[in-house]
Amino acid sequence: MKNFKFILGLGIAMMNIAYGQELKSPNGDFVMDFSLSKDGQPTYQLNYKGKEIIKPSHLGFEFKTNLNQKSFEWNDKSEADKAKDLANFLSGFKIIDTKTSTFDETWAPVWGEVSKIRNNFNELAVTISQPKTDRKMIIRFRMFNDGLGFRYEFPEQKNLKYFVIKEEHSQFAMAGDHTAFWIPGDYDTQEYDYTESKLSEIRGLFDKAYIGNASQKAFSKTGVQTALMMKSSNGLYINLHEAALINYPAMSLNLDDKNLVFESWLTPDALGDKGYLQAPFNTPWRTVIASDDARDVVASKMTYNLNEPSKIKDTSWIKPVKYIGVWWEMITGRGSWAYTDDFSTVELGVSNYAKAKPNGKHAANTKHVKEYIDFAAENGFDAVLVEGWNEGWEDWFGNHKDYVFDFVTPYPDFDVKELHAYAKSKGVKIVMHHETSGAIRNYERHLDKAYQFMQDNGYNAVKSGYVGDIVPRGDYHYSQNVVNHYQYALEKAAEYKIMVNAHEAVRPTGVARTWPNLIGNESARGTEYQAFGGSKPNHVTILPFTRLLGGPMDYTPGIFEMDIKKMNPNNESHVNSTLVNQLALYLTMYSPLQMAADIIENYKRFPDAFQFIKDVPVDWQDSKYLEAEPGKYLTVARKDKNSNNWFVGNVNGVTPRTTKIKLDFLEKGKKYEATIYADGKDAHYKTNPQSYKIETKKVTAKSTLDLTSAAGGGFAISIKEVK
């Protein structure tokens, strides 16, 4: 928010060609051409350093129209033709105005990988009108040095007021049969392992990728979600995503695998409609990030830059959080969220918990939570998450229940006031948990009381969850109504000075720039899946290229015991990661909200390794991606916001790998001590995950480190300034 330059008019970046408009990035690497086809279809294409990124691709919309309000039966042919004309917002356009401008500003995020972000783009706003229906829209393009963003704008106008989207038709024509890292297109969940394949192979691999989930809805055998990461055979890294998803359905992509053209596929509501708009309205931005250097993609801040500046004036109450929790024991099945086995169904306010027999496995009890508060206080953690503290868990899952929780009534063995006082005395917070079970009307009915309860009892952060199909039934997790709900809950939380970490919600799209109290989402396959059968060992080498582009993920790393049978003899899952890989995640999975997710006992078994987790900060002044290859490895160095210390993390895929890391990011002339946490010589994510070694070294900016990562391994380094 400090310096910015705003230059209007034709600049060197902008050339007006007879049949089209050209837009270049500030450094000239990207060139976009926009024109209308002979049928008046808006068309764009994108090149990077002379190579095709997007081949000529069309833009536009199909609207839903019915002249007769209650039916689609036409009184006569002319009405049917008129309806067709009104439905078409894809062709028959002409350009009536173009405006170009340049923007260059640096702003400071409240939390982040870096303390300053530069927002520099050349912009082209094309106003097109459709004479047949006398309607118009603006397509606004912003070209950054890391790629292109564009959105549609419907200005206030006579013939477009309230309208319904049948489908958005934004195309992204690929220049080759790229390798893609994809998850199935789905209206309800992103919790899939990634599949790496050529675009042409997606169809054949779809069913295998589409594994079961508590709530899921695929739409096409070539449908995929964004952010979509790809690599071309000529070494280009290409990423498709969206930014600023507000009051609009989430976009997936459907591939025409004959022509290798992706097209936007929005999430419908119960009626199959895709969005209800009132002009004036701006859609989210569609983004194409590209580079010949993978590090540029993973470091891109375009998604944030395309969002509005913060709407929260006083952000002093928004703070990064390092936490532990009463959680992993339930995820692994050792303990239960539920208090009793007496009730197979629950009616809140009627089921009498005071008289119910405790099942002896209920983890969220006062005594146990105090143990976690003690451990957090002793080890420098800010907070303790507690799940299963409130009435209703006995039948919360899989019943599509409406009045499932009230968010304020604790179980008999969870003493709210006592724990509030105890936590306060130890300088630790408790993180509230609001599992909604997807029943969003129920959540909204209780929201003010739930947030007030938090304020009254010392909670300032909430993990919310949306496990299961949405109620009202027929909406999906990514429908416009539900996207609107997440935003409603987020903005209301800001009124109460509450930070939000929303699980199973729509994947973030940079909205945290505008609402920085959104300190996390899950919205991808997280660590819990390691206890649900395991994730692919290279999963964490893909997520930073996909899920993390729109915002941080509450990945909840830090598992030290990979053999889940040791947590629960009935759970044969294995965490497909070395212990050191788990340490590295605190660097490679950037998040202002970081959990040390394992149970206390497992940390006590490895105090030397645990030291890294205690030391690693959760807020950064600067970050440098040192090496990156989606699906294979990622190495990043970050500087603590509050000291001169640096931290480095590497996560590795399935192939053991050695690398040389130059420490030239350190400050010249300063002396540092590096503590290197590395995989043991025989470490392997499956057969020998807990083998590690720790060594210290004196280093300077001139040093180079030779490091080896095991299969599914990595390394983690803390570099402290020494006087």
Next chain:
Amino acid sequence: MKNFKFILGLGIAMMNIAYGQELKSPNGDFVMDFSLSKDGQPTYQLNYKGKEIIKPSHLGFEFKTNLNQKSFEWNDKSEADKAKDLANFLSGFKIIDTKTSTFDETWAPVWGEVSKIRNNFNELAVTISQPKTDRKMIIRFRMFNDGLGFRYEFPEQKNLKYFVIKEEHSQFAMAGDHTAFWIPGDYDTQEYDYTESKLSEIRGLFDKAYIGNASQKAFSKTGVQTALMMKSSNGLYINLHEAALINYPAMSLNLDDKNLVFESWLTPDALGDKGYLQAPFNTPWRTVIASDDARDVVASKMTYNLNEPSKIKDTSWIKPVKYIGVWWEMITGRGSWAYTDDFSTVELGVSNYAKAKPNGKHAANTKHVKEYIDFAAENGFDAVLVEGWNEGWEDWFGNHKDYVFDFVTPYPDFDVKELHAYAKSKGVKIVMHHETSGAIRNYERHLDKAYQFMQDNGYNAVKSGYVGDIVPRGDYHYSQNVVNHYQYALEKAAEYKIMVNAHEAVRPTGVARTWPNLIGNESARGTEYQAFGGSKPNHVTILPFTRLLGGPMDYTPGIFEMDIKKMNPNNESHVNSTLVNQLALYLTMYSPLQMAADIIENYKRFPDAFQFIKDVPVDWQDSKYLEAEPGKYLTVARKDKNSNNWFVGNVNGVTPRTTKIKLDFLEKGKKYEATIYADGKDAHYKTNPQSYKIETKKVTAKSTLDLTSAAGGGFAISIKEVK
């Protein structure tokens, strides 16, 4: 709530027959037989004084099942068969228990036609089980002296926990091709004129009856709504309705017009599902009210008796209301709800009303409202309704808008604080208006603030409206979700000590016994339709037999100027009623909430007639229906709750009629003066509606009055005790 007798076990009313169960009314006039068919289908039939009312009819449900959570495709035939078995809750039952009992209690409603209501029935509860699926339910029958009520109960049980209703199949097999007074079955509105026809004629008359509405959805050419009034060729009056509609979809009836069998047809949600239940659960009651005397039907309190007693402990804040309003001028088109013509679309919080040019027709302005407050105070009215006081009316209608109102932001020319103080100083209340436009999520999001705003500004009653299709889209006004919403708004209003009058909501089903702050609904074709083209002149001779059976209607009578061109030259509607008929409505359309709906000026033109409206009370100690014939006439006498005065009203259909009214309901030995407001000799609803004459007479309990009602006319009498 005073005396009640509860007798368990076999009484003289109950006979256990080998193949079935018999249940009689306390006076023995009704006899119901329940049995299982040879296929194990629950079957009942009903006789009255030896004549068939309901021929053998089946009961039961179809559930929605899918073994594979995400699809209806079965892995093998046995799964498909199992699904069929699970879906069937119609046959294959056996009786495993029967319990009989008698109940006799008198309770006092907070407001009503009478001050005491007797609740006397014989009850049969049959528990039936379906051995193939090991599931059971109870069908509970209650036989009153005015008919039968029955409901289904799903007790807590192992094999029925959370389930989805595909359809309820409650049959009502008619014994003949009765004459019916019906409106089209519809998921969204009841605002139709009634059609009187034989059952066999419904199909042919349906399209003509199905006139346009802002929100409507028919489902069958032989679908009708309840309460359904019928008359058999052998002089029986038969009425079908439901009671205690809570958290369930509203029931319409679909006629098999070949066999003259009605069957329940529930209102679906966006997915076509009919209801989501969790055992234990009781459905609403289905009621069959019958008599050979039409007066018994219109006087029946069965619907109330089948509801739970009041859940509101302190009801001192619930008071009947007589009111006028800033409303009719907008309905007729003389004035506008909207403040300005500057905005064709509105974005609340963005559209700047302070800068907008007033359109000069906005009726809800401070000055004008004060005129109404003055008139109310001078004429003994309790309150003034004001519509159009708040931002958002410029685009509220027909746009299916979500964030349409915030319920707390007034227009620039409506001074909330000033009007609050002014009304208070005059001893008058203002009735709040919450038009939701059917956007129920938006209403719920604002509900607490809206109710608090009412408390803060002296409002204790709200007229709510649901004009237009429901948002979230796909639900209907009578879907389970939306029925649940009306109940939510009502119960929350009780927390704030607010009375509710809900328009366009589901028609009431006696819930006001449990929640007496529900002082009114519209939920039928009200007086406003007289300004939208007019209603049939005998409309008000049918409504007491249909709409009013479940609760009072805010019919808003009292129109003195029938020629709407005089209100608005562009509106050629005519009120199809004589002026005296309008007076009589205060008697025949019982409601604790009564509006004198016309504009002040029209009352000032006829002060002698207006005197009746000033005199007529809105709460009653006793009521006697003197004569009644659906579609033709209704005459009722009511005793003021707070004095010894009686009032009599008659509404007449299209045929002029003379009648003799005995005043034997008056107290013997007392002297009274009757003021008789009668149609003039040449009065006619169309050609001469404003012709009336007023005369006074001394009367006693021995008196008889000869009275003549014009076409679409009636008479109104106030009978005051004289010393």
